[in-house]
Amino acid sequence: MSRPAASEPYGSVPRKEDPRFVRGKGTFVDDVTLPGMLHGAMLRSPVAHARIVSIDIAAAQAHPSVEAVITGEMLAGRGLAWMPTLSGDVQAVLATDKVRFQGQEVAFVVARDRYSARDALELISVEYEPLPAVVDASRALDAGAALIRDDLPGRADNRIFDWEAGDREATDDVFAAAQVVVGCDMLYPRSHPAPLETCGAVAEVDQLTGRLTIWCTTQAPHAHRTLYALVTGLPEHKIRVISPDVGGGFGNKVPIYPGYLCAIVGSIITGKPVKWMEDRSENLMSTSFARDYHMHGEIAATRDGKILGLRAKVLADHGAFNGAAQPTKFPAGFFHIFTGSYDLRAAHCEVTGVYTNKAPGGVAYSCSFRITEAVYLVERMVDLLARELGADPAELRMQNLLRPEQFPYTCPTGWVYDSGDYPRALRTALDIAGYAELRREQAAKRDRGEYMGIGISFFTEGVGAGPRKHMDILGLGMADGADLRVHPTGKAVLSVSCQTQGQGHETTFAQIVAAELGLSPDDVEVVHGDTDRTPFGLGTYGSRSTAVSGAAAAVVARKVRDRARLVAAAMMEVSPDDLEWAGGTWRVKGDPEHARGIGEIAMAAHSGLDLPEGVEGHLDAATVYNPPNLTFPFGAYICVTDVDPGTGVVSVRRFVAVDDCGVRINPMIVEGQIHGGLADGVGMALMQAITFDSDGNCLAGSFMDYLLPTAVECPSWELGTTVTPSPHHPIGAKGVGESATVGSPAAVVNSVLDALAPFGVRHADMPLTPASVWRAIQGRPLRADWPAD
Amino acid sequence: MRITVNVNGTEYSRVIEPRLLLIHFIRDDLGLTGSHWGCDTSNCGACIVWLDEQPVKSCTVLAPMADGRRILTVEGLARGGRLDPVQQGFARCHGLQCGFCTPGMMLTARWLLDHNPDPTEAQIREAISGQLCRCTGYENIVRSVRWAADHEAAVSADTAGQAGGTRARPR
Numbered sequence: 011m012s013r014p015a016a017s018e019p020y021g022s023v024p025r026k027e028d029p030r031f032v033r034g035k036g037t038f039v040d041d042v043t044l045p046g047m048l049h050g051a052m053l054r055s056p057v058a059h060a061r062i063v064s065i066d067i068a069a070a071q072a073h074p075s076v077e078a079v080i081t082g083e084m085l086a087g088r089g090l091a092w093m094p095t096l097s098g099d100v101q102a103v104l105a106t107d108k109v110r111f112q113g114q115e116v117a118f119v120v121a122r123d124r125y126s127a128r129d130a131l132e133l134i135s136v137e138y139e140p141l142p143a144v145v146d147a148s149r150a151l152d153a154g155a156a157l158i159r160d161d162l163p164g165r166a167d168n169r170i171f172d173w174e175a176g177d178r179e180a181t182d183d184v185f186a187a188a189q190v191v192v193g194c195d196m197l198y199p200r201s202h203p204a205p206l207e208t209c210g211a212v213a214e215v216d217q218l219t220g221r222l223t224i225w226c227t228t229q230a231p232h233a234h235r236t237l238y239a240l241v242t243g244l245p246e247h248k249i250r251v252i253s254p255d256v257g258g259g260f261g262n263k264v265p266i267y268p269g270y271l272c273a274i275v276g277s278i279i280t281g282k283p284v285k286w287m288e289d290r291s292e293n294l295m296s297t298s299f300a301r302d303y304h305m306h307g308e309i310a311a312t313r314d315g316k317i318l319g320l321r322a323k324v325l326a327d328h329g330a331f332n333g334a335a336q337p338t339k340f341p342a343g344f345f346h347i348f349t350g351s352y353d354l355r356a357a358h359c360e361v362t363g364v365y366t367n368k369a370p371g372g373v374a375y376s377c378s379f380r381i382t383e384a385v386y387l388v389e390r391m392v393d394l395l396a397r398e399l400g401a402d403p404a405e406l407r408m409q410n411l412l413r414p415e416q417f418p419y420t421c422p423t424g425w426v427y428d429s430g431d432y433p434r435a436l437r438t439a440l441d442i443a444g445y446a447e448l449r450r451e452q453a454a455k456r457d458r459g460e461y462m463g464i465g466i467s468f469f470t471e472g473v474g475a476g477p478r479k480h481m482d483i484l485g486l487g488m489a490d491g492a493d494l495r496v497h498p499t500g501k502a503v504l505s506v507s508c509q510t511q512g513q514g515h516e517t518t519f520a521q522i523v524a525a526e527l528g529l530s531p532d533d534v535e536v537v538h539g540d541t542d543r544t545p546f547g548l549g550t551y552g553s554r555s556t557a558v559s560g561a562a563a564a565v566v567a568r569k570v571r572d573r574a575r576l577v578a579a580a581m582m583e584v585s586p587d588d589l590e591w592a593g594g595t596w597r598v599k600g601d602p603e604h605a606r607g608i609g610e611i612a613m614a615a616h617s618g619l620d621l622p623e624g625v626e627g628h629l630d631a632a633t634v635y636n637p638p639n640l641t642f643p644f645g646a647y648i649c650v651t652d653v654d655p656g657t658g659v660v661s662v663r664r665f666v667a668v669d670d671c672g673v674r675i676n677p678m679i680v681e682g683q684i685h686g687g688l689a690d691g692v693g694m695a696l697m698q699a700i701t702f703d704s705d706g707n708c709l710a711g712s713f714m715d716y717l718l719p720t721a722v723e724c725p726s727w728e729l730g731t732t733v734t735p736s737p738h739h740p741i742g743a744k745g746v747g748e749s750a751t752v753g754s755p756a757a758v759v760n761s762v763l764d765a766l767a768p769f770g771v772r773h774a775d776m777p778l779t780p781a782s783v784w785r786a787i788q789g790r791p792l793r794a795d796w797p798a799d
Numbered sequence: 800m801r802i803t804v805n806v807n808g809t810e811y812s813r814v815i816e817p818r819l820l821l822i823h824f825i826r827d828d829l830g831l832t833g834s835h836w837g838c839d840t841s842n843c844g845a846c847i848v849w850l851d852e853q854p855v856k857s858c859t860v861l862a863p864m865a866d867g868r869r870i871l872t873v874e875g876l877a878r879g880g881r882l883d884p885v886q887q888g889f890a891r892c893h894g895l896q897c898g899f900c901t902p903g904m905m906l907t908a909r910w911l912l913d914h915n916p917d918p919t920e921a922q923i924r925e926a927i928s929g930q931l932c933r934c935t936g937y938e939n940i941v942r943s944v945r946w947a948a949d950h951e952a953a954v955s956a957d958t959a960g961q962a963g964g965t966r967a968r969p970r
Contacts, residue, residue, distance in 0.1 A: 038835070206897070558940065
């Protein structure tokens with residue numbers, strides 16, 4: 011592999027972003043205030059499924075502070091009542107015919123202040139004719155189930171897709187011949203990423219030029235611009251999407267939401283800027299949810315513990331509109347990487363996607379396009395197999411992990427893993443945890459009637475979508491542009507298409523360029539989050555920023571370095587072939603005294619220096635990076651829990667996480683992302699679930715009901731590192747942003763179920779709340795998809 | 800109605816609707832956007848400011864309740880252009896990622912250190928347990944507060960008249 015030219019700028023340097031944030035000087039969307047700006051508020055459906063009989067907006071229009079009231083019918087007149095989703099479905103901007111989930115957008119009020127806009131919502135009268143709601147995904151395909159998407163021509167049922175991967179026949183053969191087969195039903199419950207900043211926008215349409223500027227909570231400003239162009243008919247050069255500081259994304263801010271479009275239409279109608287910020291309930295009830303995978307897994311093995319095959323059957327609840335944001339060719343995301351980190355002969359999975367009367371989404375929570383669900387399934391199955399065989403889960407994993415010499419490795423469903431040393435990562439985690447001692451402690455405690463659990467998960471992700479030949483969203487190939495300009499004094503500006511919601515790109519990407527050019531990261535400014543100032547690219551999600559845009563940054567810096575070589579040769583009147591790149595300079599081979607740094611070269615490139623033929627002046631370059639493959643980070647996680655069988659309360663005592671994401675540019679930032687993902691994993695395993703009653707009422711519409719982990723539910727994370735560079739990434743890096751969210755829930759659940767083994771509890775579904783754990787001990791487990799009433 | 804409040808040492812007098820929430824008063828009427836709104840239900844703490852000497856969740860305080868009182872927001876943490884040790888700690892220890900929860904976390908941390916200059920990890924976690932961070936998993940927030948505790952003496956020795964005792968803020 012190629013190594014960074016100069017590794018010194020890599021390291022845990024403080025973030026460039028922080029000086030503004032610690033002073034309270036960030037600029038989030040709700041901080042944007044424009045002269046004459048109006049405020050929008052959304053009227054939402056109180057019911058999950060109903061026909062709209064009538065909407066009366068007269069009283070709202072008469073409110074003295076209201077400037078506009080927009081309904082679906084009015085949008086239909088402009089051809090804007092429906093919009094495309096990122097999965098090729100359509101979604102109602104404002105409902106015209108029916109409402110299909112509780113919280114669906116019905117009307118939009120534009121008023122002179124926030125409070126009046128809310129007041130006016132109360133003045134709108136909507137008559138609904140209730141319809142039976144499809145809440146239980148397993149009943150969505152029943153003959154008598156209500157048809158949710160009667161807007162789609164020719165649609166006879168609630169099926170969205172049937173999809174499969176792997177070799178069914180070979181897998182069936184493996185299972186038929188296997189000595190041991192273990193199966194389990196499991197639910198990955200509906201969850202929500204709940205970034206602390208909700209979604210919102212400020213839209214300003216210039217009445218004179220027709221130009222739209224929208225400040226928006228988006229992780230994908232360029233993809234959004236293209237979609238706005240498609241929906242509104244405005245040409246892209248008349249649309250500027252600015253994604254300023256964004257208060258967390260985690261996938262929630264990839265899709266386009268009706269509120270964004272309503273703010274735009276509001277500005278068109280009123281001629282003034284319009285701000286729309288949803289509240290927390292709106293965020294939890296209407297924006298993109300995650301998971302909701304109803305899975306059956308089976309694992310086949312020999313009696314001595316050699317894993318032979320895996321199969322899975324999944325029912326995927328996508329809600330009322332298929333709004334998942336993922337590569338087009340993969341309706342179940344990358345779920346078919348579910349063979350995980352193990353060397354096995356055959357695998358097959360089939361996924362059926364269905365509509366239900368719930369909020370749309372599906373891929374929206376640091377999930378690496380459904381790899382979260384895949385890792386959970388395989389890691390639960392391996393633990394269940396260990397239980398069946400009476401084997402130690404660590405030893406069983408070690409026995410079956412892929413070996414370093416098998417890379418690059420093509421898994422049974424077709425993914426080509428780029429690099430890995432899995433046994434090393436697992437050994438490192440076991441050493442940090444003191445695994446043998448933990449098992450001894452567990453045995454001693456069980457003798458005393460105390461229940462501690464030790465849970466392991468090992469994960470492999472495929473991140474950095476992706477090769478454009480295979481991966482696109484709405485036909486847009488997933489390649490990322492980067493522009494780099496080195497100014498005459500040697501200060502550089504890098505423009506990238508991705509966008510940061512806390513990942514620290516302004517720092518990390520400056521370090522990448524600095525390493526390639528022998529500059530200080532302080533001398534590299536990173537521009538992002540503004541479509542007028544950055545090249546096209548698909549955005550920040552799926553752990554793709556460093557994997558794709560970070561690669562683009564390295565490649566464009568190398569282009570500049572190559573051009574600098576020609577200029578340096580002209581400066582020193584030698585042949586470029588006589589120069590070598592060393593110590594951040596181009597220097598004459600064997601003559602370290604004759605060298606030119608990028609600063610001097612940049613000045614010369616802008617000067618009257620006679621440049622060789624074919625060499626343009628200045629010191630700029632542009633590139634588009636089309637990744638040859640995904641990168642495949644991996645890791646070994648160990649969770650130690652203590653469970654009180656009397657109350658069902660689980661406390662996470664320790665969590666060891668060994669991550670291998672290849673070369674780390676800024677280890678401090680990498681570790682921070684891992685910390686955050688581990689907290690997500692604890693939350694999903696123990697607390698978080700978006701649940702519904704049998705009428706489709708959302709029961710998790712606020713932070714009073716949708717529980718997120720705080721500092722007292724989280725242990726002090728114990729991290730370990732191994733480094734196996736990606737062979738195809740320009741600097742050997744792999745994505746990492748979602749690794750911990752993907753890998754950790756299985757470790758927590760395996761730990762709790764390990765603790766509960768003496769009670770004969772084989773499996774219980776997330777979230778393992780006190781009630782759920784207690785019920786599991788009583789032999790009456792709970793499931794979050796079973797309606798509460 | 801008219802209210803008068805002292806925010807970060809500056810007096811502001813405004814005519815407002817009685818139902819106005821303090822967070823909206825601070826952000827929209829005074830233009831101090833460092834304090835954030837996150838949940839409406841007092842769960843997340845992104846809106847924490849000090850009302851007199853006490854951290855409060857300003858999304859559940861009516862602006863008229865602040866009439867005649869002193870408010871400290873993140874914009875008032877630095878003194879004389881010098882960052883508070885808590886602010887320095889958050890930047891030094893990577894105590895923030897997206898930055899949205901940070902102002903509230905720092906204001907709670909400042910209060911904690913004013914009342915307990917040498918907190919244990921458990922005490923720091925307890926102090927911020929009414930607040931949410933979705934990025935950091937809390938680890939580096941805890942380290943940041945501890946860094947501030949460890950460096951408090953050195954930093955405040957540089958600031959005349961600030962050594963020792965609970966500090967009345969805003970000044």
